[in-house]
Amino acid sequence: MKSHRTAIVWFRRDLRLTDNPALRCAAEQATHVIPVFIHSPDEEGEWAPGAASCWWLHHSLSALDADLRGRGSRLIVRQGSALSSLRQLIRDTGATLVTWNRLYEPAIVARDTAIKTALGDSGIEAESHNAALLLEPWAIKNVQQQPYRVFTPFWRAAVAKLDGLPSPRPAPRRIPGPEDWPASTPLSKLDLLPKIRWDAGLAERWQPGEAGALEQLDSFADEADRYSTARDRPDESGTSSLSPHLHFGEIGPRQIFAQLHLLSPSSDSLATYAREIGWREFAHHLLFHFPHTATKPLDVRFERWSWQRSRKPLAAWQRGLTGIPIVDAGMRELWHTGWMHNRVRMIVASFLTKNLQTHWLQGARWFWDTLVDADLANNTLGWQWTAGCGADAAPYYRIFNPVLQAEKFDPHRHYIRRWVPEIAALPDRFVHQPWSAPEPVLEQSGVKLGKSYPKPIVDLRESREQALAAYEAMKTLP
Ligand SMILES: Cc1cc2nc3c(=O)[nH]c(=O)nc-3n(C[C@H](O)[C@H](O)[C@H](O)COP(=O)(O)OP(=O)(O)OC[C@H]3O[C@@H](n4cnc5c(N)ncnc54)[C@H](O)[C@@H]3O)c2cc1C
Known part of the structure; x- marks a missing residue:
């Protein structure tokens, strides 16, 4: 028996169906699931997505919509204030649950905290999850209970906590939608693509979206054993090229760890690669605990x-x-x-x-x-x-x-x-x-x-x- 008739899954930078805890939570708890993306760049403070990120986002949203349609669903797109858009969607659909995956940038943390409170005050259940990191930034502290400022002890402490890392969960086979879908803004209306088409080189090099991310991981897996020697050579493709896919959450670090067996790496190359994912964790740990560093020096x-x-x-x-x-x-x-x-x-x-x-x-x-x-x-x-x-x-x-x-x-x-x-x-x-x-x-x-x-x-x-x-x-x- 489902505890909600309708749930909204608010997609942000978790643009995938596999190992997506917010999506899974909504699908488990509600009879109807409404996947939503709200374009609200003004809410990212002075770090609204740049031109290349907007290009990627357009194509990634388009890929997500196609993937959802393959499972009987679709992506509803809105733009403007995230809270007002969610409230409108709640009125449009009668949803009583909103789920999302957490982000850690200071402006977004502040916005999301306010949204969680506002939804709770109106009797709407709001649940957030971790899809982006191996460990939450607050899960690791040094012996003085302070955040780390040096990578090696940070990563040592993190690795010690990774044993209980949950295995990635598969994408839901079907995502049941409502009988009547709420209105959606056409993706083209978000104006994410450049007016002067300088993006041919990007399109040549990248395939935004979850399928592109999984293919990239598969092809890197075949080569990963050369990573420790090839990673410093810009004339070779010796690194994984997963960074944009990771940024947009088309793949998560848990999936990478599971596929490459990085908890017990079988070679120096794989251990080195695990540490690089560790640097990403460290970067998020630092920005979360020292939010001023986006514009001010830590030192x-x-x-x-x-x-x-x-x-x-x-x-x-x-x-x-x-x-x-x-x-x-x-x-x-x-x-x-x-x-x-x-x-x-x-x-x-x-x-x-x-x-x-x-x-x-x-x-x-x-x-x-x-x-x-x-x-x-x-x-x-x-x-x-x-x-x-x-x-x-x-x-x-x-x-x-x-x-x-x-x-x-x-x-x-x-x-x-x-x-x-x-x-x-x-x-x-x-x-x-x-x-x-x-x-x-x-x-x-x-x-x-x-x-x-x-x-x-x-x-x-x-x-x-x-x-x-x-x-x-x-x-x-x-
Ligand atoms: C000045 C400067 C700016 C950078 N800006 C960004 C940025 O905006 N976005 C970004 O994702 N990376 C940034 N990096 C880190 C790094 O250069 C890229 O993550 C890496 O080149 C991406 O290529 P890859 O996916 O093939 O990396 P791989 O070597 O295959 O590494 C795998 C993943 O580990 C993470 N990673 C690797 N190195 C680092 C690192 N030094 N710090 C944090 N995470 C790391 C990335 O998520 C990367 O995708 C920056 C580095 C420097 C020196």
Whole structure:
């Protein structure tokens, strides 16, 4: 006997049917289930989804609707205030239960808490669940009962709690809908797709939606044994490329852990991969406990840093025209595909915040708009870590040398030649630093520095020394 006649499942960033506890809960407790997505970007504070995320969201919602239809259901789309939309839907359908899966960004936590109270006050049952993380951010505390700020002890404590991890649950075979469906806004009305169609590269590279996520996991599973050696090579596809699927909840970390047997990994590669999923957990733990870090440094000393404010270097960085090939390759990969390899993310972020002395938030905002996997927790951690002002900071001020990094991680020059074709004809030893090539070599390779490809916008050695001096000066400020 079901305890509710009609339930609403409020889909947010859990755009899947498999191992979706909010969906399962509604299907178990109600005779009729109404899946709903409410587009309310204004409620995400200053971090409303960027352009690449909107592109992904459009296609993922479309895939979710098709998957629901295959099970006798459909996705109802509304836009505007989430609470008003839910109230309207409750009036339209007579629903007495609303279920959803939790998100952990500060603005969303505040909004959802208010919605839960408001629904409860009107006699509607509201139930939230965990679909996004292995462990809730509040489940792990250090011996002083404080949140962790360093990854290794955090992950050790997390792993110790993973034994009781519930197994992923299959998608419901049928999702019984009401006799009369409430009205739905056509997806196209949400205006998620760009007006100027710059998205061809995204469509070439990605398949948003649950089926795309599961296929991606299957294909990574065949290769996962090379992860620990291949993961640092931007010229190879040695990582899982699951980040946008994880961000939109088209797959959850419990499913990845189960399929790859990550609780007891059978190789170093799988153990390393489990730790990377651990970094995602850590990022969510940090953002939940230190919500101000989306815009402010965790290490308060960095509030005194005097960042360079000129827009010109930032614009050159954004457009992949800095004259430093590995940086430009990464920024172009990002623009074209909506994604950038992790090693290159670290290199371009270090270059922006250290060599160009530009505020990490400027970089974080550009990533936010252009990454298909833009994720407030992971992006904040990545930028603050690289800028040196976040958790797990190195005991020294780490400045990546982009030329040495490129030599090491793009040894065959394939990555640079793919993304910076202007210098592809240079002999190998000059590809990572075209400014060091003699004039006749440049000429022979069809490269005109300053014309066909920029000269470096900063001197790497000088800018490194200036950054180190600024760091020393900051440390001595009272
Ligand atoms: C400056 C900077 C900004 C970043 N911004 C984002 C972002 O907005 N969204 C995002 O998902 N990742 C971000 N990352 C982390 C990382 O670069 C990506 O998660 C990774 O490149 C995604 O590719 P993948 O799925 O093939 O990763 P894999 O190597 O296959 O890793 C598997 C999963 O683990 C998680 N993961 C891996 N590395 C990290 C990490 N360092 N921090 C947190 N989670 C991690 C991701 O969910 C990833 O999908 C950022 C890193 C840096 C240095």
